[in-house]
Amino acid sequence: MMALSLKKHPMPEQAPEVRAHNFEEVALGYDEETAVAEAERCLHCKIPQCRKGCPVGIDIPEFIAKIKERDFDGAIAKIKESSSLPAICGRVCPQENQCEKYCVLANKGEAVAIGRLERFAADREMAQNRPVEPIHYAEDAKKVAVIGAGPAGLACAGDLARKGYRVTIFEALHTAGGVLSYGIPEFRLPKEKIVKKEISNLEAMGVKIELDSVIGQLYTVDELMQEEGFDAVFVGTGAGLPRFMEIPGENLNGVYSANEFLTRCNLMKAYQFPKYGTPIRVGKKVAVVGGGNVAMDAARTALRLGAEHVYIVYRRGEEELPARREEVLHAKAEGIDFRLLNNPVEVVGDDKGWVKAIRCIKMELGEPDASGRRSPKAVEGSEFDLEVDTVVMAIGQGPNPIVASTTPGMETNKRGNIVADPETGATTKPGVFAGGDIVTGAATVILAMGAGKKAAAAIDEYLKNK
Amino acid sequence: MFKILEKKELSPGVFRMVIDAPRIAKKTQPGQFIIERVDEESERIPLTVADFDREKGTITLIFQAVGASTELLAEKKEGESILNLVGPLGKPSEVAEGIGTVVCIGGGIGVAPVYPIARAMKEAGNKVISIMGARSKEILIMEDEMRAVSDETIVTTDDGTYGIKGFVTTALGQLVERGEKIDRVYAIGPVVMMKSVADATRPLALPTVVSLNPVMVDGTGMCGGCRVQVGTETKFACVDGPEFDGHLVDFNALRTRQGMYRDMEAEAEKEHKCRIGLGRDS
Numbered sequence: 001m002m003a004l005s006l007k008k009h010p011m012p013e014q015a016p017e018v019r020a021h022n023f024e025e026v027a028l029g030y031d032e033e034t035a036v037a038e039a040e041r042c043l044h045c046k047i048p049q050c051r052k053g054c055p056v057g058i059d060i061p062e063f064i065a066k067i068k069e070r071d072f073d074g075a076i077a078k079i080k081e082s083s084s085l086p087a088i089c090g091r092v093c094p095q096e097n098q099c100e101k102y103c104v105l106a107n108k109g110e111a112v113a114i115g116r117l118e119r120f121a122a123d124r125e126m127a128q129n130r131p132v133e134p135i136h137y138a139e140d141a142k143k144v145a146v147i148g149a150g151p152a153g154l155a156c157a158g159d160l161a162r163k164g165y166r167v168t169i170f171e172a173l174h175t176a177g178g179v180l181s182y183g184i185p186e187f188r189l190p191k192e193k194i195v196k197k198e199i200s201n202l203e204a205m206g207v208k209i210e211l212d213s214v215i216g217q218l219y220t221v222d223e224l225m226q227e228e229g230f231d232a233v234f235v236g237t238g239a240g241l242p243r244f245m246e247i248p249g250e251n252l253n254g255v256y257s258a259n260e261f262l263t264r265c266n267l268m269k270a271y272q273f274p275k276y277g278t279p280i281r282v283g284k285k286v287a288v289v290g291g292g293n294v295a296m297d298a299a300r301t302a303l304r305l306g307a308e309h310v311y312i313v314y315r316r317g318e319e320e321l322p323a324r325r326e327e328v329l330h331a332k333a334e335g336i337d338f339r340l341l342n343n344p345v346e347v348v349g350d351d352k353g354w355v356k357a358i359r360c361i362k363m364e365l366g367e368p369d370a371s372g373r374r375s376p377k378a379v380e381g382s383e384f385d386l387e388v389d390t391v392v393m394a395i396g397q398g399p400n401p402i403v404a405s406t407t408p409g410m411e412t413n414k415r416g417n418i419v420a421d422p423e424t425g426a427t428t429k430p431g432v433f434a435g436g437d438i439v440t441g442a443a444t445v446i447l448a449m450g451a452g453k454k455a456a457a458a459i460d461e462y463l464k465n466k
Numbered sequence: 467m468f469k470i471l472e473k474k475e476l477s478p479g480v481f482r483m484v485i486d487a488p489r490i491a492k493k494t495q496p497g498q499f500i501i502e503r504v505d506e507e508s509e510r511i512p513l514t515v516a517d518f519d520r521e522k523g524t525i526t527l528i529f530q531a532v533g534a535s536t537e538l539l540a541e542k543k544e545g546e547s548i549l550n551l552v553g554p555l556g557k558p559s560e561v562a563e564g565i566g567t568v569v570c571i572g573g574g575i576g577v578a579p580v581y582p583i584a585r586a587m588k589e590a591g592n593k594v595i596s597i598m599g600a601r602s603k604e605i606l607i608m609e610d611e612m613r614a615v616s617d618e619t620i621v622t623t624d625d626g627t628y629g630i631k632g633f634v635t636t637a638l639g640q641l642v643e644r645g646e647k648i649d650r651v652y653a654i655g656p657v658v659m660m661k662s663v664a665d666a667t668r669p670l671a672l673p674t675v676v677s678l679n680p681v682m683v684d685g686t687g688m689c690g691g692c693r694v695q696v697g698t699e700t701k702f703a704c705v706d707g708p709e710f711d712g713h714l715v716d717f718n719a720l721r722t723r724q725g726m727y728r729d730m731e732a733e734a735e736k737e738h739k740c741r742i743g744l745g746r747d748s
């Protein structure tokens with residue numbers, strides 16, 4: 001037998017100098033031969049460590065074995081036993097910190113490309129366009145309301161529908177998908193081909209999606225249960241409240257939250273302005289503040305919108321960047337200028353109220369703190385100005401209070417996140433469950449999806465015993 | 467899809483539309499707004515609910531065609547539909563019994579959003595004095611409606627073609643001079659108008675509520691694009707407002723932020739006119 005490669009099969013990608021100017025997907029996906037060859041790297045461990053790292057416990061060696069046997073339908077069926085959104089998670093899961101981190105091969109070389117194989121299996125199935133079987137509901141099927149059409153809500157709705165419940169999702173925006181639609185850019189997660197497809201499959205199954213419906217304003221949770229006839233409610237409203245730094249100059253023209261910047265671009269298609277009516281301002285030089293996935297997405301979006309120079313301004317060092325490694329490398333290859341160990345102290349404006357610079361102070365890393373991360377300290381007197389015309393704040397999101405503040409009896413913690421049982425999603429209000437970013441704070445797609453699935457199982461239990 | 471049941475041009479470029487939206491009509495209260503999107507390619511824009519009929523399940527929008535998005539809406543005909551309509555958004559006005567005398571000031575198109583507040587104040591048993599300002603007589607809107615819900619209605623025009631010649635602040639000054647005991651002022655209209663009303667009432671310590679109209683996207687507190695400076699705090703107008711204490715609002719900052727896309731909006735308007743065949747270089 002041929003010696004196994006220590007490296008993953010590389011992902012075919014658009015070249016950096018090409019992709020930096022278009023919104024097409026960067027990673028192109030494995031073809032069949034590459035997928036089978038990559039699957040052959042898996043040792044099919046008796047005690048597969050990789051599964052430990054998958055928040056929803058996908059049977060990784062099994063689905064990979066099926067790819068190796070070219071039983072692609074079998075592979076996707078195996079994945080779907082545990083995951084509702086494999087084409088999405090295969091693309092955006094931080095695999096290097098999850099399944100792939102624990103793969104035994106990671107000790108000697110590179111882990112099996114589990115995420116890429118998952119994406120391959122899911123894409124292959126999607127390409128076949130198989131019709132979805134509509135669900136036949138019983139006359140007396142119970143009704144469940146799901147608030148928010150992000151990964152948590154979509155997964156919960158799908159599982160409940162398959163169990164025979166009539167599910168209606170209420171979504172505030174004019175498009176379903178949550179962060180998958182308004183936040184994560186097209187070049188990482190195609191909207192028409194992948195996100196819309198998953199959603200229309202749910203609808204074909206019989207899940208009703210009511211768009212343009214802000215719960216807390218249009219109906220309260222109590223009204224849904226008492227007047228609209230829902231027997232249980234799942235709250236999956238995400239972490240949608242943008243944080244600002246609270247430094248001078250943040251309300252100047254040219255300062256965006258990452259949410260606004262990305263929403264204008266992804267949801268409203270501002271990159272096709274003026275064909276699409278929503279404008280966006282990029283200017284020539286852009287500073288994106290933050291070091292997570294959101295910051296990488298905003299920086300790479302700014303580049304694609306025509307900015308000549310894009311900085312990432314982050315107060316810690318390279319190793320502390322919370323973004324996925326792959327995305328940092330993609331950003332660097334595309335020419336994003338990383339200004340690490342710099343912390344903004346002020347946004348400087350011109351006399352017309354527009355941004356002209358971002359004033360930063362240099363930082364140095366001190367001793368590791370309680371979390372093990374070395375906390376940055378400002379170097380006195382080291383302030384300097386980076387000249388920019390746009391600033392994007394990507395320093396995190398909090399929970400939107402609209403639902404919690406209108407739902408008496410449903411407790412939140414001091415950060416405003418809904419208090420819910422981690423295993424069942426049950427909140428302190430009977431019949432109301434919650435999961436995803438609204439409970440955990442900003443996390444990941446797979447965790448939100450997993451929370452939605454757990455809550456669906458718990459809601460089923462609850463309604464059977466009611 | 468939301469069907470336009472009635473459409474009327476109230477004055478040149480100002481339209482009134484009655485739209486079939488039962489869910490929203492059932493829940494809307496004075497002071498709240500909706501966000502609409504005409505079609506798949508268009509922008510989301512906020513408009514105040516100028517009236518609602520819970521029984522018929524309709525809401526009324528009154529808007530001025532000032533740019534690409536409002537012009538696109540204005541081109542829609544009776545019987546046609548708009549793609550998205552979300553609401554009610556924002557906090558309702560604080561309407562209560564026993565406030566006393568409420569002066570409701572509407573400048574230009576601002577008469578439309580102030581009307582449901584005046585009506586609710588009146589229904590709650592307060593004394594309502596309305597001041598309606600317009601540049602000129604022919605662009606005055608909703609006079610009959612305002613008169614019907616007010617104990618007293620004063621009209622001002624900049625050019626003196628009708629009512630008092632001058633601004634809404636001229637009329638407010640006259641009320642104060644004649645010794646009218648005023649308990650609350652609502653002022654809705656162009657930023658300069660709201661600012662001058664707030665400047666006039668501040669030294670008199672007359673509680674003054676204004677309704678702010680920054681650029682918005684989602685209207686749910688998700689994007690932060692609508693942030694306004696109120697006292698020492700930054701607020702999101704769509705969820706914390708749109709009504710705020712006029713004495714605390716930084717109107718200059720609001721003006722600046724409203725102009726963020728001015729040149730791009732002009733481009734959008736040109737593009738829009740080309741598409742509907744009004745432009746020359748299409």
Ligand SMILES: Cc1cc2nc3c(=O)[nH]c(=O)nc-3n(C[C@H](O)[C@H](O)[C@H](O)COP(=O)(O)OP(=O)(O)OC[C@H]3O[C@@H](n4cnc5c(N)ncnc54)[C@H](O)[C@@H]3O)c2cc1C
Pocket residue numbers: 092093094147148149150151152153170171172173176177178179180183184185213214215216236237238239240262293294297400402403435436437438442443444445446448
């Ligand atoms: C730019 C960006 C990039 C990211 N990249 C990654 C990545 O690469 N990998 C990864 O795993 N994770 C990533 N994440 C995180 C991930 O997207 C989230 O953790 C996940 O989407 C959370 O899912 P959710 O269902 O809890 O909430 P969301 O996806 O936030 O969905 C919540 C939905 O609820 C709706 N809603 C809110 N309030 C109401 C209301 N009152 N009534 C009705 N509807 C309401 C919202 O409009 C939204 O559609 C990223 C996040 C962002 C912002």
Ligand SMILES: Cc1cc2nc3c(=O)[nH]c(=O)nc-3n(C[C@H](O)[C@H](O)[C@H](O)COP(=O)(O)OP(=O)(O)OC[C@H]3O[C@@H](n4cnc5c(N)ncnc54)[C@H](O)[C@@H]3O)c2cc1C
Pocket residue numbers: 499511512513514515528529530531532533534535536537575578579678679680681682708724725728731732735
């Ligand atoms: C809560 C709220 C309620 C509103 N209610 C009404 C209403 O009932 N009737 C109505 O006619 N308008 C209302 N507006 C304003 C309306 O949303 C804007 O006129 C509209 O968005 C302009 O879009 P446009 O593309 O047609 O014009 P644009 O091309 O965007 O703008 C044309 C001109 O109008 C200015 N402008 C842009 N946005 C605003 C704004 N938000 N406020 C004031 N001036 C602006 C621009 O600077 C420019 O000079 C409201 C706004 C808010 C935030």
Ligand code: SF4
Pocket residue numbers: 053054055056057058060083089090093094095098099100114115118446
């Ligand atoms: S869902 Fe994510 S963590 Fe689980 S196997 Fe797939 S890529 Fe790995």
Ligand code: SF4
Pocket residue numbers: 041042043044045048049050051060061102103104105112114
């Ligand atoms: S740990 Fe790695 S090699 Fe072992 S089964 Fe999992 S993916 Fe295959």
Ligand code: FES
Pocket residue numbers: 681682683684685686687688689690691692693702703704705
């Ligand atoms: S419009 Fe987006 S937060 Fe107010």
